[in-house]
Amino acid sequence: MSIDWAIMAVQISPSILAADFARLADEAAAVPNADWLHVDVMDYHFVPNLTLGLPVVEALRKATDTPLDCHLMIADPDRWAPQYAEAGAGSVTIHAEAAKAPIRTLREIRSLGARAGLALSPATPVEPYEDLLGEVDMLLLMTVEPGFGGQKFLDVVLPKIRRARELIGRHGGRVWLQVDGGVDAGTIERCASAGADVFVAGSAVYGASDPVAAIDELRAAAVRATS
Numbered sequence: 001m002s003i004d005w006a007i008m009a010v011q012i013s014p015s016i017l018a019a020d021f022a023r024l025a026d027e028a029a030a031v032p033n034a035d036w037l038h039v040d041v042m043d044y045h046f047v048p049n050l051t052l053g054l055p056v057v058e059a060l061r062k063a064t065d066t067p068l069d070c071h072l073m074i075a076d077p078d079r080w081a082p083q084y085a086e087a088g089a090g091s092v093t094i095h096a097e098a099a100k101a102p103i104r105t106l107r108e109i110r111s112l113g114a115r116a117g118l119a120l121s122p123a124t125p126v127e128p129y130e131d132l133l134g135e136v137d138m139l140l141l142m143t144v145e146p147g148f149g150g151q152k153f154l155d156v157v158l159p160k161i162r163r164a165r166e167l168i169g170r171h172g173g174r175v176w177l178q179v180d181g182g183v184d185a186g187t188i189e190r191c192a193s194a195g196a197d198v199f200v201a202g203s204a205v206y207g208a209s210d211p212v213a214a215i216d217e218l219r220a221a222a223v224r225a226t227s
């Protein structure tokens with residue numbers, strides 16, 4: 001396998017799931033060196049947890065200039081994803097396991113001006129989605145079972161990250177490869193050297209005493225692993 005490192009740029013997307021929900025504007029301001037703010041939307045149906053929805057995304061959009069990276073862990077993304085794009089999200093990611101009309105929904109997200117993402121849970125293989133790579137701007141590979149922050153990184157996903165990078169390379173290398181779950185100073189290098197370039201980190205950023213320094217450290221470790 002060959003990875004074309006030249007076309008990859010490391011980005012860090014702190015997950016506000018690990019932030020203080022009563023002070024979201026302050027928590028967004030606390031990470032000025034973040035490339036994105038990762039917003040985990042959960043509906044008690046696709047995952048056994050409930051977080052936030054459109055009104056919070058709309059409010060957050062007005063409270064920060066950092067682009068919002070909305071990760072929809074919801075049962076009916078075909079119905080709701082376009083509204084997140086309309087609410088001003090910079091990126092909207094739907095789960096392949098939940099979408100009934102992924103191509104239509106991904107096209108709708110793009111037509112509304114947002115980047116379109118497709119997420120795969122740990123046990124979902126990437127190969128069946130190769131033909132959809134032209135429809136997406138980002139592929140999200142979950143490195144924990146979706147639903148909760150603070151879980152242990154699943155090393156079993158690493159070979160899939162490598163295979164996904166290979167598929168992306170074969171299709172021009174334009175698609176970003178995001179990892180989400182258990183990403184911290186101890187696991188980020190493994191993800192980066194397997195081919196990931198966008199890193200979600202919740203506990204590792206908001207659980208740190210200095211979130212800005214934590215982002216700098218994560219970024220430096222990922223850059224080291226890819227150079």
Ligand code: DX5
Pocket residue numbers: 015017018038040071144145146147148149150151180181182183200201202203204
């Ligand atoms: C889990 C969420 C993640 C979560 C990551 O379902 O999608 O974005 O916030 O949290 P950490 O980084 O703590 O594993």
Ligand code: ZN
Pocket residue numbers: 015038039040071180200
């Ligand atoms: Zn997430």
